[in-house]
Amino acid sequence: MEPADLLITQCRTYLNWNKCRLSVIAHLVLSLLQKQTVNFTHLATTFPGKSQTASCYRRIQRFFLEVVFEDAVTARMIAGLLAPEGKWQLSMDRTNWMFGIFKINILFLAINYKGMAIPILWTLLPKKGCSNTAERIELLKRFQKIFPEHAIQRLLMDREFKGKRWLKFLVHGSWPFCIRVPSNTLVPNNTKTGYYR
Template identity: 40%
Template structure:
């Protein structure tokens, strides 16, 4: 690991995290090792420390770091927004990722920014059990976001069928958070005449075409009238299609269902964090506090990766292949560039990191 890159990270990180020099050095090693080694396994990360210390000593140093250090998510969220110039209203995607370490479940509820180019973690909650998040956890996560950036910074909050419930929707409405949430066909709604119907019953006689239709209804336990947009999605070869049903408080329900396709970017983010990028599932840690710290390091590494992609591509677009898809993702473009720069052109890696890294942070 070039010492110049190492020193540049320490110089900027010490402005935002109250850590002593040895802890800052460990944090810098973690970030660079995550990029170069594409793994979060501490045994592999330990080989990236500069100096002549034994591998076992470096490994124990990493273990002590995760035992005692908790990095402030609010600081990292503001760094992400400032470094990627994402202060304008943007799409947020709320989703959950989980995997197993032995018989222990790792379960992370994540709020991410998704744009045409970027998909980056912003705030998250590590759930200490398997299964879906509850309403309280979702509300607490959104409150943290709103305290930092405010509802005006959200163009639309996108979420899948897991994130439904009268109390959750009421919270979003009271805080003026625009949303587009997919719902199941079995969702019960109340029409203007007060009768309760399942959406599946309302769609029973509707032709399965690609035409988009909308209707207004409210959830059974809430009086607020919401818009529902419905569209038939054809299945792939050999598979059946299904109804795409999106619930929104946006005045333009058709635009909301069109914007909902951006939610898929958070699934791509999870793939970037796992097998297509940093292999987060390689960790053997299971304690929620340690997973929280590891996710913070991941968010910083993802941000640096996208800064490199921006420096590499500028305003250009990634070429498309014959089948219409891009040659590679924006994330992969930045990751390939950053890995090469750290080894062969450290000044480029440093410039990508330092150009937009603020000297001090304030609530946006």
Template identity: 35%
Template sequence: MTSSDTARLHADTLADHLKTHLPHRRLDALKRLSEVLLAVLQAESTLHRKIALHLPRDASLESKTRTVARVFHDAQLTPQDVCDVLLPLIPDGKLTLIMDRTTWHYGQTPLNILVLGALLGGAVIPLVWSVLPHQGNSCTAARILLVARLLKVLPARRWGVVIADREFVGREWCAFLRWKRIRQCIRIRENTRIEDELVRDLFTTLQPGQVRTLFERTWVYGGWMHVVITLSPVGTG
């Protein structure tokens, strides 16, 4: 059996699974959707042309790219559909959850999207998301609501850790995660105060690539946390 045959078999299996959760959808459409979903995992990208490279079809790259675009356009999956379909496929055990915010465009209209997804292999699978009614950073309430939605179908005992960038900080937000007993790994801002010192003052002698750990837990954003300080190769903290 060739790799393309194996990919088609996996797509057929996934399509049958999707049909049980989305009985109103046509099976041929679900097979196309399954092929594209599996190709996304292989490509680790949302670029249509990169995804098309992994479609198990005997067709030109241009033809496969049009198929990917059509599937994305016609999928019409709600966040609830995604949870219903994907959660049973996620392996048992604790998961690494990642929160991020991204801007996509619907025609000329920018969409500011807050996303919470699970890390599987080298790809993050979005499980819940919300379109923010404004541009710029998310607010604490929006983050809490997104986590609360996922907790309804994925209990906190399955959450190994939530990873987020320095946009996602704040006393109330961190307190909420602690209340739900969700571990957090969050990039703090350089103007954060730790024991009356600014974080940026703690790495003035740090070289790019070096890592410094504060051996005792430190009071940050209303709770005790382990703090690790490092500089990227380009010198950002």
């Protein structure tokens, strides 16, 4: 069986789409792996068949104009295809960059697997700078709603993800977590000095 046919079969388990749309997403995934770019012009050159590159390009455009990706369905599909068995180790991070004059700022939750972080849920932040506690809590609650029974080994976070209310939510919500802290942070303990540094 061809790789595209295998992907179509797998995607059909999660997506209630017609064969044409399933074919497009399967070929897009394979094109992304081959070309290692999201540029539609480059991706269109890898589509099979006798269609010209311009026709394949318009096909990709129509796909993204017409298809709505529901986050719950997408998250289940990503997990079903890529996530490891057993407890998941998650990471929360934020990425931002410029796309022309547009500032893109994304808070995401990913499954860690074999040295990779596979994004499973994300929130586009309508602002510059760090996420706040409410945005982080909303992302974790979305995860819990989609995967209510799945066991979490731990949640990894960088120094950006701090704050008393946030850490309180993690502790009371039974989220095992590891967080990097700045080198000048004082942490109380039971030694004579009273602090870890």
